[in-house]
Amino acid sequence: MTTDPTPWLILFALYGLPLLHVALSPRGGRWSPPPGSRCPFGPRTGWLVMVLLLGPVGWLLFALRRPRRSS
Numbered sequence: 858m859t860t861d862p863t864p865w866l867i868l869f870a871l872y873g874l875p876l877l878h879v880a881l882s883p884r885g886g887r888w889s890p891p892p893g894s895r896c897p898f899g900p901r902t903g904w905l906v907m908v909l910l911l912g913p914v915g916w917l918l919f920a921l922r923r924p925r926r927s928s
């Protein structure tokens with residue numbers, strides 16, 4: 858008995874690829890928290906959690922965010 862790989866491909870496409878993109882993207886931020894922050898996680902960890910929980914919607918939030926302007 859063989860299983861159909863289509864559900865696994867869909868799951869990988871909707872969760873695996875966005876997680877990989879956030880983990881490897883230079884726009885993801887630092888892994889460590891900013892100096893003086895009380896939060897133990899960095900911005901990239903936060904984005905990974907958002908993508909993990911929200912799936913494609915979290916990835917769209919990451920991909921469509923506007924970069925900060927430098928003063």
